[in-house]
Amino acid sequence: xxxxxxxxxxxxxxxxxxxxxxxxxxxxxxxxxxxxxxxxxxxxxxxxxxxxxxxxxxxxxxxxxxxxxxxxxxxxxxxxxxxxxxxxxxxxxxxxxxxxxxxxxxxxxxxxxxxxxxxxxxxxxxxxxxxxxxxxxxxxxxxxxxxxxxxxxxxxxxxxxxxxxxxxxxxxxxxxxxxxxxxxxxxxxxxxxxxxxxxxxxx
Amino acid sequence: xxxxxxxxxxxxxxxxxxxxxxxxxxxxxxxxxxxxxxxxxxxxxxxxxxxxxxxxxxxxxxxxxxxxxxxxxxxxxxxxxxxxxxxxxxxxxxxxxxxxxxxxxxxxxxxxxxxxxxxxxxxxxxxxxxxxxxxxxxxxxxxxxxxxxxxxxxxxxxxxxxxxxxxxxxxxxxxxxxxxxxxxxxxxxxxxxxxxxxxxxxx
DNA sequence: GGCAGCCTCCGTACCAGTACGTATTTTTTA
DNA sequence: TAAAAAATACGTACTGGTACGGAGGCTGCC
Numbered sequence: 487x488x489x490x491x492x493x494x495x496x497x498x499x500x501x502x503x504x505x506x507x508x509x510x511x512x513x514x515x516x517x518x519x520x521x522x523x524x525x526x527x528x529x530x531x532x533x534x535x536x537x538x539x540x541x542x543x544x545x546x547x548x549x550x551x552x553x554x555x556x557x558x559x560x561x562x563x564x565x566x567x568x569x570x571x572x573x574x575x576x577x578x579x580x581x582x583x584x585x586x587x588x589x590x591x592x593x594x595x596x597x598x599x600x601x602x603x604x605x606x607x608x609x610x611x612x613x614x615x616x617x618x619x620x621x622x623x624x625x626x627x628x629x630x631x632x633x634x635x636x637x638x639x640x641x642x643x644x645x646x647x648x649x650x651x652x653x654x655x656x657x658x659x660x661x662x663x664x665x666x667x668x669x670x671x672x673x674x675x676x677x678x679x680x681x682x683x684x685x686x687x688x689x
Numbered sequence: 690x691x692x693x694x695x696x697x698x699x700x701x702x703x704x705x706x707x708x709x710x711x712x713x714x715x716x717x718x719x720x721x722x723x724x725x726x727x728x729x730x731x732x733x734x735x736x737x738x739x740x741x742x743x744x745x746x747x748x749x750x751x752x753x754x755x756x757x758x759x760x761x762x763x764x765x766x767x768x769x770x771x772x773x774x775x776x777x778x779x780x781x782x783x784x785x786x787x788x789x790x791x792x793x794x795x796x797x798x799x800x801x802x803x804x805x806x807x808x809x810x811x812x813x814x815x816x817x818x819x820x821x822x823x824x825x826x827x828x829x830x831x832x833x834x835x836x837x838x839x840x841x842x843x844x845x846x847x848x849x850x851x852x853x854x855x856x857x858x859x860x861x862x863x864x865x866x867x868x869x870x871x872x873x874x875x876x877x878x879x880x881x882x883x884x885x886x887x888x889x890x891x892x
Numbered sequence: 893g894g895c896a897g898c899c900t901c902c903g904t905a906c907c908a909g910t911a912c913g914t915a916t917t918t919t920t921t922a
Numbered sequence: 923t924a925a926a927a928a929a930t931a932c933g934t935a936c937t938g939g940t941a942c943g944g945a946g947g948c949t950g951c952c
Contacts, residue, residue, distance in 0.1 A: 606809060629928060640883070642876045644908070657931050664910075665928095673845045674938095675909080679882040680843070686774075832898060847938070860901050867940075877908090878939080 511536030531558035546573030714739030734761035749776035
């Protein structure tokens with residue numbers, strides 16, 4: 487029903503060719519297998535059986551050149567993020583007009599991404615969490631020197647190598663290393679690296 | 690000059706109070722030190738001396754409650770990403786209208802983020818790279834057992850502990866560990882953990 | 893049946909990191 | 923300027939990972 491609706495909706499757009507359609511996940515995968523010309527897969531996130539996210543992931547895994555455009559009623563952050571993580575290239579709300587939908591398809595086909603305005607808002611709102619949020623980080627901060635040492639550790643330098651690099655004694659490096667382990671409450675370099683990554687001190 | 694222009698521009702917005710102004714980075718930091726009531730710092734990315742990104746970082750480090758709104762002529766991805774990474778909460782182009790600028794200030798003051806439309810586009814375009822890009826990951830896959838071992842290593846288990854946990858010999862764990870190091874091309878457990886995190890095998 | 897890949901196990905040797913204690917100099921902060 | 927924090931440095935001892943080489947059993951596939 488919905489599939490047919492979209493088909494009718496896009497009929498006037500003469501540059502868009504609907505080459506196939508399917509009613510659930512497995513069917514979609516089967517269709518893709520026999521239709522090498524598909525460039526964009528437009529799919530309803532809320533489908534029977536296999537979830538839209540799973541299907542997205544499956545498509546991306548088997549046909550990396552097929553761009554996935556997701557159609558959904560909701561735009562909460564968790565869902566949108568999941569779709570992106572699964573490899574979705576666009577996310578359009580079901581309230582979108584024909585004009586918006588066709589624009590989205592063209593954008594996605596062209597290698598770009600497309601997000602409905604509300605979806606984009608959601609994403610940007612959450613960039614805050616990813617990159618710009620005030621982090622109430624109330625643990626003992628690492629000193630400048632310690633952070634520096636940590637950089638080298640993360641690059642798999644040995645204590646001796648670090649010492650030579652910084653023109654200090656190996657013993658000093660050992661001490662810094664000990665303090666790092668204590669401050670990050672890790673038993674070994676393993677926890678240290680995880681701490682560093684979590685706190686975006688490296689990579 | 691620019692500072693004065695913005696001041697005049699925002700004068701009609703009666704709910705916004707300009708409590709201080711500065712002409713370069715160090716001056717801004719000094720002003721902040723003496724003005725505890727500042728909630729939003731509006732700064733030109735292209736300033737003399739200290740770069741806007743540096744100033745952003747400095748502000749976030751010393752006054753985590755001050756929200757930084759950046760004003761810039763450009764919106765290339767590298768620059769925007771840098772600002773975000775430094776802790777900026779918003780990014781407005783200099784072509785913005787008074788209405789947009791005041792909206793941005795209010796959004797940022799309210800704990801949200803704000804990005805001019807073009808900037809938002811740039812960001813969304815690059816989400817593709819962050820989250821939806823096809824990753825040609827053509828390295829030897831880890832076996833089930835190896836992944837299992839890796840989980841324990843990430844949790845800071847020693848070889849002996851892993852052995853006991855899995856009812857196998859410590860030697861076997863050592864061998865798996867060696868194979869893991871080889872497959873991930875890392876010199877030590879340091880690289881191993883980074884590999885695991887990058888490939889979402891842990892945490 | 894044979895081959896490949898995985899999981900299992902052993903020994904020897906070495907080195908790097910870790911634990912713990914102590915102490916001086918330099919820099920920052922109160 | 924005194925106190926606190928950071929950076930510097932040393933010694934001893936021990937543990938745990940790493941390098942290297944070898945080997946047998948099991949499963950699944952051609």
